[in-house]
Structure formats: structure tokens, C-alpha cells
Amino acid sequence: xxxxxxxxxxxxxxxxxxxxxxxxxxxxxxxxxxxxxxxxxxxxxxxxxxxxxxxxxxxxxxxxxxxxxxxxxxxxxxxxxxxxxxxxxxxxxxxxxxxxxxxxxxxxxxxxxxxxxxxxxxxxxxxxxxxxxxxxxxxxxxxxxxxxxxxxxxxxxxxxxxxxxxxxxxxxxxxxxxxxxxxxxxxxxxxxxxxxxxxxxxxxxxxxxxxxxxxxxxxxxxxxxxxxxxxxxxxxxxxxxxxxxxxxxxxxxxxxxxxxxxxxxxxxxxxxxxxxxxxxxxxxxxxxxxxxxxxxxxxxxxxxxxxxxxxxxxxxxxxxxxxxxxxxxxx
Amino acid sequence: xxxxxxxxxxxxxxxxxxxxxxxxxxxxxxxxxxxxxxxxxxxxxxxxxxxxxxxxxxxxxxxxxxxxxxxxxxxxxxxxxxxxxxxxxxxxxxxxxxxxxxxxxxxxxxxxxxxxxxxxxxxxxxxxxxxxxxxxxxxxxxxxxxxxxxxxxxxxxxxxxxxxxxxxxxxxxxxxxxxxxxxxxxxxxxxxxxxxxxxxxxxxxxxxxxxxxxxxxxxxxxxxxxxxxxxxxxxxxxxxxxxxxxxxxxxxxxxxxxxxxxxxxxxxxxxxxxxxxxxxxxxxxxxxxxxxxxxxxxxxxxxxxxxxxxxxxxxxxxxxxxxxxxxxxxxxxxxxxxxxxxxxxxxxxxxxxxxxxxxxxxxxxxxxxxxxxxxxxxxxxxxxxx
Numbered sequence: 001x002x003x004x005x006x007x008x009x010x011x012x013x014x015x016x017x018x019x020x021x022x023x024x025x026x027x028x029x030x031x032x033x034x035x036x037x038x039x040x041x042x043x044x045x046x047x048x049x050x051x052x053x054x055x056x057x058x059x060x061x062x063x064x065x066x067x068x069x070x071x072x073x074x075x076x077x078x079x080x081x082x083x084x085x086x087x088x089x090x091x092x093x094x095x096x097x098x099x100x101x102x103x104x105x106x107x108x109x110x111x112x113x114x115x116x117x118x119x120x121x122x123x124x125x126x127x128x129x130x131x132x133x134x135x136x137x138x139x140x141x142x143x144x145x146x147x148x149x150x151x152x153x154x155x156x157x158x159x160x161x162x163x164x165x166x167x168x169x170x171x172x173x174x175x176x177x178x179x180x181x182x183x184x185x186x187x188x189x190x191x192x193x194x195x196x197x198x199x200x201x202x203x204x205x206x207x208x209x210x211x212x213x214x215x216x217x218x219x220x221x222x223x224x225x226x227x228x229x230x231x232x233x234x235x236x237x238x239x240x241x242x243x244x245x246x247x248x249x250x251x252x253x254x255x256x257x258x259x260x261x262x263x264x265x266x267x268x269x270x271x272x273x274x275x276x277x278x279x280x281x282x283x284x285x286x287x288x289x290x291x292x293x294x295x296x297x298x299x300x301x302x303x304x305x306x307x308x309x310x311x312x313x314x315x316x317x318x319x320x321x322x323x324x325x326x327x328x329x330x331x
Numbered sequence: 332x333x334x335x336x337x338x339x340x341x342x343x344x345x346x347x348x349x350x351x352x353x354x355x356x357x358x359x360x361x362x363x364x365x366x367x368x369x370x371x372x373x374x375x376x377x378x379x380x381x382x383x384x385x386x387x388x389x390x391x392x393x394x395x396x397x398x399x400x401x402x403x404x405x406x407x408x409x410x411x412x413x414x415x416x417x418x419x420x421x422x423x424x425x426x427x428x429x430x431x432x433x434x435x436x437x438x439x440x441x442x443x444x445x446x447x448x449x450x451x452x453x454x455x456x457x458x459x460x461x462x463x464x465x466x467x468x469x470x471x472x473x474x475x476x477x478x479x480x481x482x483x484x485x486x487x488x489x490x491x492x493x494x495x496x497x498x499x500x501x502x503x504x505x506x507x508x509x510x511x512x513x514x515x516x517x518x519x520x521x522x523x524x525x526x527x528x529x530x531x532x533x534x535x536x537x538x539x540x541x542x543x544x545x546x547x548x549x550x551x552x553x554x555x556x557x558x559x560x561x562x563x564x565x566x567x568x569x570x571x572x573x574x575x576x577x578x579x580x581x582x583x584x585x586x587x588x589x590x591x592x593x594x595x596x597x598x599x600x601x602x603x604x605x606x607x608x609x610x611x612x613x614x615x616x617x618x619x620x621x622x623x624x625x626x627x628x629x630x631x632x633x634x635x636x637x638x639x640x641x642x643x644x645x646x647x648x649x650x651x652x653x654x655x656x657x658x659x660x661x662x663x664x665x666x667x668x669x670x671x672x673x674x675x676x677x678x679x680x681x682x683x684x685x686x687x688x689x690x691x692x693x694x695x696x697x698x699x700x701x702x703x704x705x706x707x708x709x710x711x712x713x714x715x716x717x
Contacts, residue, residue, distance in 0.1 A: 081674070122530075122531065126466060166446075275672075282529045285529075290463065293525075294518070303517070
């Protein structure tokens with residue numbers, strides 16, 4: 001009898017605790033975050049890129065990274081992908097005869113690979129020790145090796161495959177583009193944009209860069225327009241060039257709530273390595289679940305309270321062994 | 332009932348040096364050597380992890396799967412102390428011991444996978460830890476649980492050392508630790524599933540769902556019971572003891588009930604989200620999905636009837652099937668159905684595998700030493716010969 005009554009109490013108490021806590025999940029829904037108003041970023045225009053890789057070399061120098069070799073002679077820095085030591089890379093799309101630039105069929109195109117500086121970054125949400133952080137003003141996603149435990153959840157979480165780890169080192173760090181935030185105090189900006197000869201990589205406030213990107217895709221292909229270089233709103237380094245055959249899509253405008261690095265291309269973004277992402281950030285979904293279950297520790301404490309109450313009533317099974325007769329063990 | 336006969340735990344006794352412990356010792360020494368190499372020369376010197384698959388088996392198997400396989404202790408506590416099924420009491424200590432080793436070694440295993448392990452304390456330090464991070468919740472919760480389990484298990488050592496007063500005092504507050512020992516694993520086993528959510532579309536939709544915490548929690552519980560089936564049979568055969576069929580039979584029924592609910596939730600979820608079609612494509616992802624779920628369904632065939640549940644061989648096989656299902660669910664989500672883009676692949680290196688083998692060897696060695704020297708397994712008169 002007693003046993004049965006206690007059993008039912010156990011069921012009721014745990015059920016009550018679970019249902020109380022599951023009533024209020026809506027309050028914890030965490031919306032996808034958007035770009036800060038003054039957020040900084042880059043606009044990469046694949047139709048302007050000539051594949052000179054000056055930005056790759058400048059990035060190496062600015063971040064004091066060693067060269068990486070993929071050829072036998074080890075003469076030049078030739079990384080095949082971004083890595084713990086390569087934060088920026090120009091990759092190439094090739095199809096068929098590769099006759100025409102920016103053509104999907106029998107053509108080729110370039111694409112920059114570097115941190116997108118997401119409005120709602122997965123790496124920042126994933127990091128257990130706040131080593132990845134998003135600056136509230138500039139929106140730059142920065143990395144602090146002094147805080148990092150090297151768990152590499154950021155590496156796994158990022159949909160762009162950007163944070164990378166230095167596996168060859170006993171004290172390896174995560175390597176990723178931080179938009180050259182360490183060079184701002186000397187009046188410099190992102191090294192890749194500083195050296196880009198065609199303005200394919202342009203630095204500025206993302207809000208301004210988005211206006212510029214929309215201006216470009218609204219133009220008639222083949223018409224001539226003015227392209228700024230270096231820093232948008234900085235010293236005039238502009239030049240005139242024919243307009244490319246843009247897709248009507250500014251990559252990064254809405255993906256995962258928007259990114260601070262924006263991209264234009266004439267070739268399908270998925271084909272040049274940019275994943276198809278919903279406007280809802282995975283970080284928002286993950287944190288909604290997490291705060292629904294653990295927000296204010298309300299649910300854990302409710303369940304713990306119920307469990308403590310029931311366990312206290314039932315724990316007599318443990319106590320008196322081994323001296324006493326085990327007859328108390330229910331049967 | 333024969334429970335009376337089995338109720339009091341006692342050391343099994345016998346020699347600590349035998350073929351099993353010797354092999355375990357060798358495997359542990361190999362593991363220690365590989366870990367030293369890793370610590371001096373970096374992860375690339377011993378593992379195949381890369382930027383596409385940055386989490387290899389040291390994380391997915393040693394920690395995620397290792398901790399799930401170590402859910403026996405919490406599952407038995409749930410039955411005995413919350414649902415007041417006192418008759419299962421003889422199974423509590425052996426199950427807790429398995430959990431204790433599983434979790435302690437999972438905790439140890441993660442430290443040498445950490446790229447910057449000397450900063451590990453940051454996870455517990457205000458100003459560093461990030462409450463939005465699922466990893467933070469898992470790490471903090473697992474650490475607390477390991478401490479709670481050692482406290483729960485300490486009466487075994489206190490009994491051995493004859494500290495009866497301390498033991499009695501501890502027993503007065505033990506219900507608090509028992510409750511914590513149930514809530515903490517529920518929290519982090521659920522969160523281990525939530526860890527997939529932030530990875531977004533890189534995880535195949537068959538395994539990417541907001542229901543992840545429920546799926547991982549339910550399978551952790553069934554895995555707990557599956558491991559107890561497996562462990563009881565192995566311990567009985569290794570120590571030539573009776574198998575506790577009168578206890579395992581009803582417990583297996585509880586397991587089937589939870590598993591039935593799990594399978595319903597799993598298929599309702601993939602159907603409701605409209606991704607069930609992915610399971611009917613001709614590729615390895617669909618194949619592994621069906622193998623995983625077949626493992627969870629197999630026990631209904633093996634031990635569906637009360638009569639079948641009295642057959643130790645069937646109980647043993649059902650335990651293995653449940654364990655395989657839980658192992659595959661986790662391998663699938665984090666490795667097999669995880670696609671980070673073209674050009675990346677991962678298969679563990681030999682040293683990587685040897686470390687994982689070493690971890691399991693350490694668990695077996697610990698289990699043998701403790702059960703032979705400390706009162707864990709129920710006393711059985713017939714085994715005095717050892």
C-alpha cells in the first residue's frame with residue numbers, strides 16, 4: 001500500500017514540476033539578432049576580382065601568419081583553404097572550358113573566403129568561455145586566445161567553416177579574420193581591402209556597403225559606373241568600369257539574420273561555396289531551447305525540489321544495511 | 332522473494348592480477364603514452380581530427396557516448412528512489428559504480444582533447460563562462476555530477492574503512508545527493524542533444540530538430556537500462572554468479588515502455604517536420620538511420636513477452652541492441668550525418684582508437700578492482716570459491 005502511494009506521489013511530483021516549467025517557454029524565445037547600426041564590414045564583388053591574391057598576402061602580413069605550402073618546391077605561400085594560419089583566401093570556381101569570366105557554364109569566377117562577421121554568430125553562442133565575442137559597436141567577431149579552452153565548438157558550429165584550429169601545435173589557437181581590428185588604432189583598416197587593386201574588396205560600415213551593393217545590382221549589365229576602392233567614404237580612389245552581370249542577391253543581407261561582410265556574384269552562390277542559409281540564426285534557436293529549459297534555473301530547481309521531496313520519503317531503502325535485516329526491502 | 336538473499340552488498344574477493352586486469356593495464360599504458368605525445372606535439376601528431384571534423388572520437392565516443400552509456404546509475408536511482416521500486420535496490424550500487432567510472436573517465440578524456448586545456452577552469456569562472464553556450468551547461472553539469480556521484484558512492488569506502496558514524500551522518504542527507512544525481516544527468520544528457528542545434532544545416536535534417544533534448548534524454552534513460560542488462564549478464568558470467576532475472580525482467584519492461592514512447596516521438600518528429608523522405612533515399616545516411624532505429628526496435632522482438640524476458644541470452648542481446656542504437660544516434664548526429672561541406676573527411680587514426688580503447692580498459696579495470704575489494708555487488712554464497 002505504502003509503496004504504491006509513494007510511487008504515485010513520485011509520478012505526480014515529477015509530472016507537476018515538468019509541466020509548471022513547460023508552461024512559460026514563449027517568454028524565453030530569443031529572436032535572431034540583427035547587425036549593429038554602426039557595424040563594420042566588407043563588400044566583396046566577385047565580378048571585380050581579378051584573382052591577384054594581394055589580399056591573401058596582405059592578410060598574412062597583417063596577422064603575422066607563416067606561409068603554408070601546397071607545392072613541392074615550397075617557394076610561395078600556397079594555402080588551399082583557410083586554416084589556423086590563413087584567415088583569408090581567394091578560391092576559384094571552374095566549369096568546362098573556363099572561357100568566360102563570371103559565367104556559370106564554361107566559365108570561372110573567384111570567391112573570397114573569410115569570416116562573415118555574422119549579426120548573430122554561432123561561434124559566439126557556442127563558446128563556453130566567451131573567447132569568441134561580438135563587439136557591440138563595430139560588430140566585429142573577435143577571438144581571445146587567453147580565454148580559449150580549445151574545445152573547438154566554434155569550429156564545428158560555424159556554417160561558413162571559418163574558425164580553424166592549429167592542430168600541429170601543443171599550444172594551438174583558433175585562427176580567424178577579426179577585420180584587422182588591431183590595426184585601427186594606427187589609422188589602418190582591413191588589410192585585404194587596403195591593398196585590393198580593383199575595389200573587389202571594399203571596407204566600410206555595413207549599412208553603407210549594403211546601399212552600394214544594391215546600387216550595383218540595380219545597374220544595367222555592361223553599362224559603365226564608378227567603383228570606389230579601399231574604404232567606402234575614405235579618400236577617393238574610385239575608377240570607372242563596366243557593370244557585371246550580377247545575380248539579384250546581396251549575399252549576407254538576410255542570411256542568418258544578416259552578416260557584416262556582404263558579397264556580390266554573377267555565379268550561383270551555392271556553387272561558389274556560400275551556403276544557403278535561412279534568415280533565422282541557429283544561435284537563436286539553440287539559445288531559445290537552452291533558456292526555455294534552464295532560464296533562471298527555474299525548471300532545474302523545480303524538478304530538483306520535487307525529486308528531493310520524493311527521494312527523502314523513499315530513501316529508507318538505503319540506510320540501515322548491512323546490519324539490519326533486509327526485510328524492509330519491498331517485495 | 333529471493334531479494335532478501337541478494338540484498339546485502341559484499342566484496343567479490345579474489346586475485347586482482349589476472350588476464351583481464353593485465354590486458355587492461357597494458358592498454359592503459361599505451362593510452363598514457365599516446366596522450367603524452369599529444370600533449371607535447373599537438374592534436375595532429377596523434378589524431379585525424381581536422382577543421383571539417385574538429386570533434387573526433389575523443390569527444391563523440393569518449394564523452395558523448397561514454398557518458399550516455401554511464402547512465403545506469405541515474406536510471407536505477409530513478410526507479411528505486413523516485414518511483415519507490417525498492418526491490419531493485421541490489422542493482423543500484425553496481426550501476427552507480429559503472430556510472431562513476433564512465434563519467435569520471437569521460438571528464439578526464441575531454442581534458443586532453445582540449446586544445447588549450449590549461450584554461451579549463453575558465454568554464455567555471457564568472458567573467459569567462461557564457462550562459463548562452465550549450466557546452467557551458469554540459470561541462471558545468473557533468474563536473475557537478477561527477478562530484479555528486481563520488482559522494483553517493485562514498486558509503487562503500489566508508490563501510491570498508493569502518494567509519495560507521497560518518498556513514499550514518501552522510502546517509503541523513505543522502506537524499507539531497509540522490510535528487511541531484513537524478514536532475515543533473517537529466518539536464519546534461521538532454522543538452523548533449525541541444526549541442527547539435529547551433530550547427531544548423533550541417534547536421535542532416537533527420538537528426539537536426541528542436542526536439543533534440545527530449546530525444547537525447549529518452550535514449551540516455553533507455554541506454555541506462557540497456558547497459559544494466561548488459562553489465563548484469565557480463566558480471567554474472569565473469570564472476571560465475573546467478574543472473575538477477577527476477578529483477579531484470581520487470582526492469583526490461585520499463586525500458587520497453589520508455590523506448591516505445593521514444594520511437595513514437597522520433598518518427599512523429601521526422602514526419603511532422605516533413606523530412607521522413609530523406610530516410611527513403613538510396614544513400615548511407617538513410618541506411619544508418621534505419622540501422623539506428625532497428626536497434627531501438629529489436630528489443631520488442633527479443634524481449635517483448637514476459638516469457639522471453641526470463642531468458643538471460645535474450646536480455647543480454649536486447650541490452651546490446653539498445654546500446655548500439657544509442658551509440659549510433661550519437662555517431663550519426665555528430666559524425667556520420669554531419670556534413671560540413673565538400674573536401675572534408677574523417678576516420679579515427681590508430682592512436683586515436685587506442686586511446687578510446689584505453690579509456691574503456693580503465694573503466695573495466697576500475698570496476699574489477701572495486702567490486703573485488705569493496706562491497707558493491709550483492710553477496711552470493713556460491714561465489715566464495717574465488
